Amino acid sequence: MASVTINNVQKAFGNAKIIHDVSVDIADGEFVILVGPSGCGKSTLLRMIAGLETISAGKIAIGEHTVNNLRARDRNIAMVFQNYALYPHMTVADNMGFALRIKKADPADTASRVKRAASILGLEKLLDRYPRQLSGGQRQRVAMGRAIVRDPQVFLFDEPLSNLDAKLRVQMRGEIKALHQRLGTTTIYVTHDQIEAMTMADKIVVLHDGLVEQIGAPLDLYDRPANLFVAGFIGSPAMNFIHGHVEEGIFRSAGGLTLPLPEGIQPAEAAGRELVYGIRPEHIRATGQGLSGTVTLMEATGSEIFATVDCGGEVISCLFRERLALKQGEAVRIEIDRASAHLFDARTGQRI
Amino acid sequence: MSAIAPERAGVTTQAIEGSQPVRLAPNYWPFVVPALVVVGAVIVFPWAFTLWMSVNSWTLGQSRSFAGMENYLRLASDPRFWESLWHTLTYTFLSVVAPMFFGTVAALIFDARFPLRGLLRGLFVMPMMATPVAVALVWTMMFHPQLGVLNYLLSLVGIPAQEWIFNPNTVIPSLVAVETWQWTPLVMLIVLGGLASVPREPFESAEIDGANAWQQFRYLTLPMIAPFLMIAVIIRTIDALKSFDIIYAMTQGGPGTASETINIYLYNTAFSYYDMGYGSAMAVVFFIVIVALSFILLMLRQRSQWIDAEGK
Ligand SMILES: Nc1ncnc2c1ncn2[C@@H]1O[C@H](COP(=O)(O)OP(=O)(O)OP(=O)(O)O)[C@@H](O)[C@H]1O
Ligand SMILES: [Mg+2]
Numbered sequence: 001m002a003s004v005t006i007n008n009v010q011k012a013f014g015n016a017k018i019i020h021d022v023s024v025d026i027a028d029g030e031f032v033i034l035v036g037p038s039g040c041g042k043s044t045l046l047r048m049i050a051g052l053e054t055i056s057a058g059k060i061a062i063g064e065h066t067v068n069n070l071r072a073r074d075r076n077i078a079m080v081f082q083n084y085a086l087y088p089h090m091t092v093a094d095n096m097g098f099a100l101r102i103k104k105a106d107p108a109d110t111a112s113r114v115k116r117a118a119s120i121l122g123l124e125k126l127l128d129r130y131p132r133q134l135s136g137g138q139r140q141r142v143a144m145g146r147a148i149v150r151d152p153q154v155f156l157f158d159e160p161l162s163n164l165d166a167k168l169r170v171q172m173r174g175e176i177k178a179l180h181q182r183l184g185t186t187t188i189y190v191t192h193d194q195i196e197a198m199t200m201a202d203k204i205v206v207l208h209d210g211l212v213e214q215i216g217a218p219l220d221l222y223d224r225p226a227n228l229f230v231a232g233f234i235g236s237p238a239m240n241f242i243h244g245h246v247e248e249g250i251f252r253s254a255g256g257l258t259l260p261l262p263e264g265i266q267p268a269e270a271a272g273r274e275l276v277y278g279i280r281p282e283h284i285r286a287t288g289q290g291l292s293g294t295v296t297l298m299e300a301t302g303s304e305i306f307a308t309v310d311c312g313g314e315v316i317s318c319l320f321r322e323r324l325a326l327k328q329g330e331a332v333r334i335e336i337d338r339a340s341a342h343l344f345d346a347r348t349g350q351r352i
Numbered sequence: 353m354s355a356i357a358p359e360r361a362g363v364t365t366q367a368i369e370g371s372q373p374v375r376l377a378p379n380y381w382p383f384v385v386p387a388l389v390v391v392g393a394v395i396v397f398p399w400a401f402t403l404w405m406s407v408n409s410w411t412l413g414q415s416r417s418f419a420g421m422e423n424y425l426r427l428a429s430d431p432r433f434w435e436s437l438w439h440t441l442t443y444t445f446l447s448v449v450a451p452m453f454f455g456t457v458a459a460l461i462f463d464a465r466f467p468l469r470g471l472l473r474g475l476f477v478m479p480m481m482a483t484p485v486a487v488a489l490v491w492t493m494m495f496h497p498q499l500g501v502l503n504y505l506l507s508l509v510g511i512p513a514q515e516w517i518f519n520p521n522t523v524i525p526s527l528v529a530v531e532t533w534q535w536t537p538l539v540m541l542i543v544l545g546g547l548a549s550v551p552r553e554p555f556e557s558a559e560i561d562g563a564n565a566w567q568q569f570r571y572l573t574l575p576m577i578a579p580f581l582m583i584a585v586i587i588r589t590i591d592a593l594k595s596f597d598i599i600y601a602m603t604q605g606g607p608g609t610a611s612e613t614i615n616i617y618l619y620n621t622a623f624s625y626y627d628m629g630y631g632s633a634m635a636v637v638f639f640i641v642i643v644a645l646s647f648i649l650l651m652l653r654q655r656s657q658w659i660d661a662e663g664k
Contacts (some may be wrong), residue, residue, distance in 0.1 A: 052556050072559040079560045085553035089575045099561035102571070146557070 002063035002153040002186060003028045004049065009058035011044055011210075018044050020210040021058075026203075029184045031177075033197045035233070036207035042190040043082055045207070046156050049188060051075050064152055078147035079156040082190075084139045085147075086131040092118075093127040096145045110149075112338040117145040120175055136163040141172075148179060155180075155187040161196065173200060194236050198222070205229050223340075228349040231278050231342060237306060240284075240316050242277040243346060251277050251343070255313035257291065262341035265352060274346035281306070281319040283340035287324075290335030291316075295326050310335055405632035412626035423633035431607060433634065436617040437641070440593065443531075443613055444523055447592035448585060450532040455584065460573075462540065463547045474602025480537040488601035491530045492517070495602075517603050520610030527611055530598055535591065539584045546571070582653045588612025589649060593642055614638045 004026040018041045026032050027035035034042045047053040049060055053074030058066055067075055078099075093114050094101075099288050100110040118124045121141040131139055140163045147155060160176075161169045177200055180187055197204050197216045206213040206229070208223065212218055213233075214226040228257035244253035249267040250258040259277055261267065293311035300306075305320040309332055318322050318334060326332060343352045409419035427433050462473050479487070494500045495516035503513040516526045550573065558568045596615045599605065604621065605612030605657075612620075614634065622631030 050560060052559065072556075073562045073564060076562070077560065079557075081553065081557065083553055085557040087554045087572065088551065089559065089572075098558070098563075098571070102561065102563050146561070150561075277596050 003030075003061075004186060004188065005059070005061040006045075006049070006156060007059040007061070009045070009048065009060060010056045011048060011053065018210050019032070019056075022207070022212050023058075024205050024212065025214060026186060026188065029186055031180050031187045031189065031200060031202045032205060033201035033203070034188065034190045034205050034207055035192060035194075035197045036213075037233070040207045041210045042192075042207055043158055044160050044252075046079070046148075046188060046190055049154070050077055050156055054342075058204050075154075076110070076152050077148045077156055077215045078152040080140075080143045080147050080158060080160040082158040082162075084131075084143040085143055086139060088131050088168065091128050092123060092134070092145075093129060093141050095131070095142055096149050097152050098146070113149045114145070117149045120148070120179070121145050121172075137165065137168065140164065144172075144176075152185065155185055155189075157187065157189040159191055160189075161191070161193070162260050169196075176200065194234065198234075202301060204234075206222055206233060208233075224351070225278075225342070226351055228276060228278070228344045231344065231351070232248045235280055237281050237317055237319060239278045239280045239342075241344075242279075242314055242316075243274070244277060245272050245273065245275050246343075251275070253277070253314055257312055257314050259291075259341075260338050261338060262343055263339045265343055270343055270352055276344040278342040279316075279336050280340060281317045283337040284316065284318040284320075284334050285337070286318070286320060286332055287335045288333055290333050292331060292333045295328055295332055298326050298328055307332075353593045373646045373654045396581050402632045402635055405628055406636050407633075410627075410629040412628060416629075419629060423630050424637070426630065427633055427637060432612070432617065433614075435609060438529075439524065439611060440613040440638075440641075443528060443595065443599075443611075444589060444592040445473045446525065446528040447531045448588045449597065451536045451539045451588055452581070452585060454532065456581070458510070458536060458540040459543035459547055462544060476540065477537040482534065484534075484597035485601050487530060487534055488598050491533075492602050495526060495640065506609060517611070518607060520607050523603060523607065523611040526601065527599055530602070531592065531595065534590065534598075537624045542580055542584040543577060546577035549580075550576045571633075579653075582649075586646075586649050586653065587591070589645060590642075593645070614641075 004024075006022055008026040009019060009022045009300050022045060024032070030270070034045065036042055042055060048055050049062075051067065051070060052072075062075060062077070087098060090098065093111075096114045096117060098111045100113065101107075114127070115124070118127055121144055123138070123141055123145060126134060126138060126142075131142065133140065140160060144157075144160055147157070157176075161172050164172060173196060176189075189196075189200065201218055203215065204218055204221055205215050208229050214221060214230045216224075221230060221234045225234060225239075228241070232241065232273075242251075242253045242257065242259070244251055244257075246252070246261065246267055249261065251261055251270075253259070261270070262277075291309075291311045293309040293316070294308055296310050296315065297308040298305065303321075305324060305326065306317065307320065307326055308315050308317045310316075311334070316334070320326075344350065345352060389423060406423055407418065407420060408416050409422065410416040458476065461566070462476070494502050497503060497513055497515050497518060500516070502516065506513065514522060517523045554572055554576075555568055558572055563571065594615070595613070596619070599611055599613060599616055600619070603611045603615040609617075615638075618631055618638065619635045621627050621634060
């Protein structure tokens, strides 16, 4: 077990700069999730921590030791690859036990560890199969099994649940979390699934184009996104953004819509600049007062209702928890929860 | 709805909408007969003839008489035959093992990226393209005890001159050296093909799992290219067993009979002594040896094929 320190790390493939300047401190035993859109460099960063990619600039340390020049095999980390990277010529059991076998561990001990991992992952019946005889989800679980039979300093997971069905994903999420609680091993986990990030992480790192947008606890990021990118990325359905400016103490959108200022914002600090008003769909309620608009779309999932409302040119998505008898094309009045609204500077993207 | 007629070999069924299927008469004989004739003339007849000759006593220019198993019994008690069989097996074994080793090492080297790789690889493959008689000529000169370049090179590092193909003790290894020089590139090409088909990702896993370079080779590379190695072994074994040209051109089986393989002995028996019956018996026995070896190799090949393995 060890902490991981990532210090002003950069990565370039030839002329293409992929990671610009990333610094993250990960405490011993912490569960950190890297999220970001596809191609933002999550896998690349993870592979640099693993030692599979060289570090163009900056420093990565595991525990006390800078590992920049340490080979992957000497870093004592376990990794689940996005593309599984199983050993095609070995059975599931041999795949999982390989790391222990080459360390000349006691075969009986290896077998019992493999068995335990297999039972956690529901792979008991597949131990004698070869990877090509497995489905994508089963392969992914074997890749997980290969990591958890070991006792590494750090676990690295690269989208380990992306190929599982919804039910299994929820179950595995719980298993990984439980595993982390039991072992307490530092874990760095890449995903672009919001829910995974929100439910599993002690700390989320939001990456975008090779830069860190924000680091924080899941609810911090949700409640106080640092900028437009994080605000739009965290939370589903995504936050509504309304462009406009502040005039006489109220927010006036480009389309002429007026909204109350978010709580705690002084009109003075917001006046005179291009702004973006941010409000999450779940912070809008249909109370019979507030903005009036027309329902343009409505999807009921049973537990909630997702609707888009056209308020004089601004289309606002709303998520209602109560059962409303809404119909497409009907007029509705929606009220914004001021306490949960945000204002962003449109030019810099920073939250005010 | 048209009924589906069960298909029969050589019967073409054409289903025409709204009418009965039209049957064309079986007329495949014109296609089969030429093939049968060719197979009969080229494969079956020579074998049948050889078998028949092997149970006859027949020296060219003299009369032929039925001899039963006599030729085979003579073979069993012919020390020169047993010696040639032994020569064949050692020659084959060494001519498989040495090119396999050097070819695999060369493939591993040429699989890595380095400057001038393409050019060097091209040069490396050259020996394969030389004709055996030319190769024999060049190597005979290089092996020359007084004038040969090999002894000169040895003298540079203080090793006494060797007699190479002119000494009964070193003639077979020397011939194997020529065979190795010529056919290592073939093994390299096959193994290179195998290496190119090996996926990259498992090596990253192995690196993470803590495997060092040797362990990665031993547990990943080797099993993954095993089917290719097996094919190279099979090709090399067949080639080495059949090997005749280089040996004949360089030593004619000498000195004495020190490098006489079955092929050479067979050739001498049939075409120097014109003893067709005895030569045929030898050919038949040699054929059985080859079939037995092939059988062993095929069994090994089956085992090396993890691609089709359905578990242990
Ligand atoms: N070996 C490489 N050579 C050049 N460019 C690369 C290489 N590997 C990755 N890249 C580029 O680096 C960028 C980041 O890739 P990376 O795989 O880290 O993305 P990611 O965040 O993991 O995306 P995803 O969520 O789709 O897996 C991409 O634009 C990719 O094209
Ligand atoms: Mg990725």
